[in-house]
Amino acid sequence: MKWKGRLADTGTYVEITAEESVIRSVTEIGEQENVPWISPGWIDLQVNGFAGFDFNGEVTTAEDVIGVTNAMLARGVTTYLPTVITGSSRRISQALTAxxxxxDSxxxxxxxxxxxHLEGPYLSEEDGPRGAHDKAYIRNPDWTEFAEWQAASGNRIRLVTIAPERDGAIPFIGKLAESGIVVxxxxxxxxxxxxxxxxxxxxVxxxxxxxxxxxxxPRHPNYMWDQLANDGLWATFIPDGHHLAPNVLKAxxxxxxxxxxxxxxxxKFGGMPPGRYExxxxxxxxxxxxxxxTTAANPDILAGSAQSLDWGIAAAVQLAGISLGEAIEASTIRPATVMGFSRLGRLAAxxxxxxxLFDYPASGxxxxxxxxxxxxxxxxLDSRRNHHIDG
Known part of the structure; x- marks a missing residue:
């Protein structure tokens, strides 16, 4: 198979050939009309649900996983981490198993x-830092509990979000890192x-x-400055135009x-029509x-993100003044690097x-x-347009 497109970082027109799931060549070609931008498949490290499907409902089903996967693919995301958040040990285990x-199937x-991605339950119980996580299930790290979850997941937990001030968190972080899990x-x-x-x-x-x-x-010091300044930490950002003000995102x-x-x-409400939902x-x-x-009771309080990564990439370019190439890097090679996904995130043999493959006008x-x-x-494939070439 062959695809033609324009690289988001350099603007170079290329033809990419693939065989048996692997890129065989990336060849520079002359300028082409009506070709899309082309990039490595996008990578999203934090997906709680989408299009009505949820990884954090009372019961997670195979239909939820397949539904989110199809929705992600339609939005250019080829790799993502289902994110299971704070809850009872039973609910977390059930979601991981599903x-x-x-x-497997x-x-x-x-x-x-x-x-x-396991986000919680070893987080701050303080209002604000806790976010929407249920305070009733916030707790200190427990390696036996985590090992049971890892077994339920088929050893698939690759990323864990934790609050380092929890009792026992520092040695727990050490054990996770030694096990090859990104903390x-x-x-x-x-x-x-x-x-x-x-x-x-x-x-990391x-x-x-x-x-x-x-x-x-406090103006300073505080935990945001500390993390921004720490060269040992990468950082994820939600560039949806709602979670971070434009100047904050830019800085x-x-x-x-x-x-x-x-x-x-x-x-789960992402990709759904505007309206009120339970x-x-x-x-x-x-x-x-x-x-x-937002919450229905107060439009000033966010209730999560309803946008997928394609929206965020475009919003970051417009709101933070970065280039399209940098936005694509932040959604491809960078997450691949921090996670150790060695065969993802780059266009190379x-x-x-x-x-x-996507369109993004020069005017934004x-x-x-x-x-x-x-x-x-x-x-x-957008049913209106077909851009790959059988070869």
Whole structure:
């Protein structure tokens, strides 16, 4: 199979050939008319649900996993981490088992889901840093409990978000890192010393930095500055235009530079029509026409993200003033690097043939996915336009 497109970082026109799920060549060609931008398949490290499907409902089913996977592919995401959040040990275990079974039974899901993100329950119980996580289930790290969850997941937990100030968190972080699990700091009110200790123990990432925090913080020091300044930490950001004000996003991206990563943190209401919905987490919510998801009772309080990564990439370019190439890097090679996904995130011979072909006008605006390629096969194609070439 062959695809033609324009590289988002350099603007170069290329033809990419793939065989047996692997990129065989990336060849520069002359300027072409009506070809899309082309990039490695996008990677989202934090997906709670989408399109009415949920990884954090009372029961997670194979239908949820397949439904989210199809929705992600339609939006250019070829790799994502289903994110299971704070809850009872039983509910977490059930969700992990359902995701594992879907990975085993569906070739498509198995190809898209290289691991699971466990966000909680070892987080701050303080209002603000806790975010929407249920305080009743917040607790200190327990290695026996975690080992049971890892067994339930089929050893698929690859990323864990933890608050390093919890009792026992620092040695727990060390054990996770020694086990090859990526450790991220999040939903925390840790001190400078606790953050540094966590990094020394093996933490390498901050989860949706700038969110999951107190509404009011000391001018300095505080846990946001500490994480922004720590060169040992990468950081994920939610660039949906709602979670971070444009100037905040711009400043944070400048601080983290090549260690900034974009995530959607999308929930089940993403991709659904505007309106009011019942939520299993927190109170009823309202999805507004501008894409903002809030509690129904108070439109000033966010109830999660309702946007997928394609929206975030476009929003970051427009709101933070970064280039399209940098936004794509933050959604491809950077998450692949921090997670150790060695065959993902780059367009080069020998890499997985995961591609996203999309339109994005020079004047800015909405990003439109034309085609998504997973392991050398087209898995989503805009029915109005066909851009790959059989060869």
């Amino acid at each position: 995701i594992a079974e879907a990975c 569906s070739e498509m899901v198995g190809a898209c889901v290289p691991g699971i 991220s700091l999040g939903h925390t009110q840790a001190t400078t010393e606790q953050i540094e200790a966590a990094v020394q123990a093996g933490a 990432l901050s989860t949706h930095l700038g969110n999951g925090s107190h509404p009011m913080l 944070m991206l400048r601080a983290k530079r090549e260690k900034a990563i974009f995530v959607s943190d999308c929930v 939520s299993n987490i927190g109170s009823d919510v309202e999805l507004h026409s501008n894409g903002r998801l 020998g890499m997985a043939a995961n591609l996203t 605006g909405k990003l439109h996915v034309r085609e998504t390629v997973l392991n050398g096969k087209t898995v989503y």
